[in-house]
Every structure is written in C-alpha cells, then in structure tokens.
Amino acid sequence: xxxxxxxxxxxxxxxxxxxxxxxxxxxxxxxxxxxxxxxxxxxxxxxxxxxxxxxxxxxxxxxxx
Numbered sequence: 131x132x133x134x135x136x137x138x139x140x141x142x143x144x145x146x147x148x149x150x151x152x153x154x155x156x157x158x159x160x161x162x163x164x165x166x167x168x169x170x171x172x173x174x175x176x177x178x179x180x181x182x183x184x185x186x187x188x189x190x191x192x193x194x195x
Contacts (some may be wrong), residue, residue: 136191150178 141147166190182188 138191147179156163 137150139147139150141150155173155177159170162172163169180187
C-alpha cells in the first residue's frame with residue numbers, strides 16, 4: 131500500500147489530531163513540491179478520521195503489517 135499511510139494515535143486534546151494532520155500535510159507538500167519543482171497540493175482529498183471504539187481497526191492495521 132504505497133498510496134496512503136495510517137496513523138494510530140490517541141490525542142490529548144480535541145484539536146490535536148487535526149493540527150497534527152495539518153502540519154504533516156503541509157510539510158510533506160512543501161518537500162514534494164521542492165523536490166519535483168511543483169506547486170499546490172499533493173493529496174487527492176483531505177484525511178479521514180475513524181474512531182476505533184471496538185479495537186477492530188487496530189487489529190486490522192496490525193494484520194496488514
């Protein structure tokens with residue numbers, strides 16, 4: 131799976147995850163644009179967030195890696 135990444139995080143504050151994704155996305159875009167002489171966004175769409183209340187997503191993620 132080279133076209134996406136997974137983060138498994140437990141934020142301490144409500145806005146922490148959103149802020150982290152903003153920083154990760156903008157820094158990654160900056161480095162890719164600099165490397166390839168491009169401008170603009172890199173991602174096709176915004177990130178998605180899923181709350182894992184059952185542990186199923188965690189188990190699925192572990193089975194992939």
